[in-house]
Amino acid sequence: MSWAFLRDLLSGVNKYSTGIGRIWVAVVFMFRLLVYVAAAENIWKREHDEFECNIKQPGCENVCFDHFFPVSHIRLWALQLIIVSTPSLLVVFHVAYRENREKQHNQKLYRNPGKIDGGLLCTYLISLILKTGLEIFFLVLFYKLYNGFKIPRLVKCDIKPCPNTVDCYISKPTEKMIFLYFLVATSCLCIVLNLSELSYLIFKYSIKCYLKRHMKKQQ
Amino acid sequence: MDWGALHTILGGVNKHSTSIGKIWLTVLFIFRIMILVVAAEKVWGDEQDDFVCNTLQPGCRNVCYDHFFPISHIRLWALQLIFVSTPALLVAMHVAYRRHEKKRQFRKGDQKCEYKDIEEIRKQRFRIEGSLWWTYTSSIFFRLVFEAVFMYAFYFMYDGFRMPRLMKCNAWPCPNTVDCFVSRPTEKTVFTIFMIAVSSICILLNVAELCYLLTKFFLRRSKRAGNSKQQPNHENKEETKQNEMNELISDSCQNTVIGFSS
Numbered sequence: 001m002s003w004a005f006l007r008d009l010l011s012g013v014n015k016y017s018t019g020i021g022r023i024w025v026a027v028v029f030m031f032r033l034l035v036y037v038a039a040a041e042n043i044w045k046r047e048h049d050e051f052e053c054n055i056k057q058p059g060c061e062n063v064c065f066d067h068f069f070p071v072s073h074i075r076l077w078a079l080q081l082i083i084v085s086t087p088s089l090l091v092v093f094h095v096a097y098r099e100n101r102e103k104q105h106n107q108k109l110y111r112n113p114g115k116i117d118g119g120l121l122c123t124y125l126i127s128l129i130l131k132t133g134l135e136i137f138f139l140v141l142f143y144k145l146y147n148g149f150k151i152p153r154l155v156k157c158d159i160k161p162c163p164n165t166v167d168c169y170i171s172k173p174t175e176k177m178i179f180l181y182f183l184v185a186t187s188c189l190c191i192v193l194n195l196s197e198l199s200y201l202i203f204k205y206s207i208k209c210y211l212k213r214h215m216k217k218q219q
Numbered sequence: 220m221d222w223g224a225l226h227t228i229l230g231g232v233n234k235h236s237t238s239i240g241k242i243w244l245t246v247l248f249i250f251r252i253m254i255l256v257v258a259a260e261k262v263w264g265d266e267q268d269d270f271v272c273n274t275l276q277p278g279c280r281n282v283c284y285d286h287f288f289p290i291s292h293i294r295l296w297a298l299q300l301i302f303v304s305t306p307a308l309l310v311a312m313h314v315a316y317r318r319h320e321k322k323r324q325f326r327k328g329d330q331k332c333e334y335k336d337i338e339e340i341r342k343q344r345f346r347i348e349g350s351l352w353w354t355y356t357s358s359i360f361f362r363l364v365f366e367a368v369f370m371y372a373f374y375f376m377y378d379g380f381r382m383p384r385l386m387k388c389n390a391w392p393c394p395n396t397v398d399c400f401v402s403r404p405t406e407k408t409v410f411t412i413f414m415i416a417v418s419s420i421c422i423l424l425n426v427a428e429l430c431y432l433l434t435k436f437f438l439r440r441s442k443r444a445g446n447s448k449q450q451p452n453h454e455n456k457e458e459t460k461q462n463e464m465n466e467l468i469s470d471s472c473q474n475t476v477i478g479f480s481s
Contacts, residue, residue: 007224019316026308029224030301037221039297042260050267054277054392153282154392167392169278171267174289 003037006085013088016095016114020197024190031186032081036074040179043172044074050171057161064157064168070145073176077183080138084190087130094123121205125198132194135187142184149184151177222252225304232307234344235314235351239428240359243421247304250417255296259410262403263293269402276394283388283399289376292407296414299369303421306358306365313354314345347432348439356432363425370418380415382407 007029014025047069053061098113098120116124142149151173158165170176226248233244266288272280321343347355374380382404389396401407 003221004224022312022315026312029228030305030308034225034301035298038301039294043291043294046267050281052277052281153285154278167278169281169392171281172285172288172291174285175291175294178290179294 003033006082007033010085010088012092016091016116016120017088018116018197018201020193020200024193024197027186027189027193028081028085031189032183035179035182035186036077036081040074040077040183043175043179044072047072047074047171051168052171053157053162053166053168055162055166057163060157060162060166061168063159064155064162064166067157067159068155068168068170073142073146073180076138076142076145080135080187084131084134084138087127087134090123090127090130091120094120116201121201125201128194128198128201132191132198135191135194139184139187142180149177149180151180222256225252225301228311229304229307232311232314235310235347236355237347237428237431239424239431243424243428244307246417246421246424247300251296251414251421252300254410254413254417255293255300259293259296259414262406262410263291265402266291270399271402272388272393272397272399274393274397276392276397279388279390279393279397280399282390283386283393283397286388286390287386287399292373292377292411295369295373295376299365299418302365302369303362306361309358309361310351310355313351317345317351318343352432352436356429359425359429359432363422363429366418366422366425370415373415380408380411382411 010025010028014022017025048065051061051065053064055061095114098110102109102113151170153170153173155168155170156165157168229244229248233241236244267284270280270284272283274280345351382401384401384404386399386401387396388399
């Protein structure tokens with residue numbers, strides 16, 4: 001079980017997506033997943049070892065690290081990637097349900113089980129809203145947990161057993177900050193893609209509905 | 220999920236590239252990604268552990284390392300490779316869109332559609348003309364821009380491409396100007412120069428491909444301007460022969476590029 005599982009999952013989703021949905025999948029693969037695995041993971045690999053406090057008191061470093069990093073950036077990033085990709089599964093399940101129904105009744109109930117219309121459209125729209133909501137949730141969480149998207153070089157810590165206010169130095173703060181901004185930028189890009197896909201679908205199907213009604217009236 | 224996944228994604232683009240594009244792809248995978256994964260990552264693996272400063276002051280080493288290496292070489296290269304590979308996805312998306320349209324035509328039972336079955340549409344190799352030419356050319360242009368931007372960023376951040384042995388640091392909390400020693404500076408310089416050289420080769424290949432496409436475009440336009448109906452058939456036969464040769468070259472290239480994982 002590794003990131004390859006997520007990759008295979010998203011490839012499955014790609015089949016039933018609109019054009020913008022496919023761009024979203026490509027952005028998630030290339031700019032988020034690949035950057036995470038190829039670059040970001042290694043920066044945070046030894047964050048605890050390289051976190052250094054100006055004190056010899058045993059336990060002080062541990063306690064200060066735990067205070068300033070309740071959940072490490074990189075773990076939050078991984079959680080965000082997994083949770084944000086999950087709503088797309090709703091669409092896959094719905095299509096599988098449709099195909100199952102066709103098999104059970106042994107007749108063609110849908111013109112094309114993978115086409116986004118009717119119930120599948122609702123599922124798709126819900127998945128888009130969920131994805132956007134979760135992205136915004138994680139961005140707000142990052143902001144609240146770490147007081148903005150800044151990583152200082154120096155933090156002052158005075159928790160027991162540290163005897164007084166102690167200087168603690170975070171390793172590679174600039175590099176971490178650059179990748180954090182990269183994460184925020186790609187999240188915002190994904191939010192924009194989701195919102196445009198949402199408006200595109202709503203617009204397309206309301207025009208379709210309106211035209212259908214117009215044709216019926218004419219008849 | 221690793222560089223191997225990128226190889227799978229870009230391998231699909233290979234079929235629709237020109238010969239120079241196929242050479243570029245091979246250079247990218249063998250001389251850049253493979254070298255990065257197999258060798259360079261190990262050279263930079265212990266960069267902070269073995270960055271030693273001549274002081275016992277806690278925190279001085281961390282701060283000096285952060286000051287001299289705002290973003291590590293290895294991460295910059297990884298980002299460069301990702302950004303440089305991304306424009307090829309534009310071509311992949313355009314090809315997928317064309318295939319989707321042809322499949323739709325086929326399903327509607329359009330008489331204009333000349334395919335016997337869906338498999339043929341899936342396996343078809345599209346020629347680089349029309350809107351695909353514009354997508355392909357803009358992808359090469361973006362590749363060039365990204366390569367140039369990253370090379371400049373590298374040069375700007377590290378004052379050239381040499382890795383010095385010794386750096387003098389007086390950032391707080393270092394008590395005074397302190398000597399800091401970089402680990403494996405010569406090896407790092409060698410790899411940096413190697414990666415820069417391969418980047419330059421890739422830039423040259425992209426420029427050559429751009430010139431080739433532009434030349435082909437203008438030649439085609441001038442031929443079409445003063446052409447009769449009979450000549451296009453002859454031109455098509457020559458182009459299909461060239462395409463077959465390209466396919467043979469690409470197949471032999473593909474066989475030498477073995478799938479790998481980091």
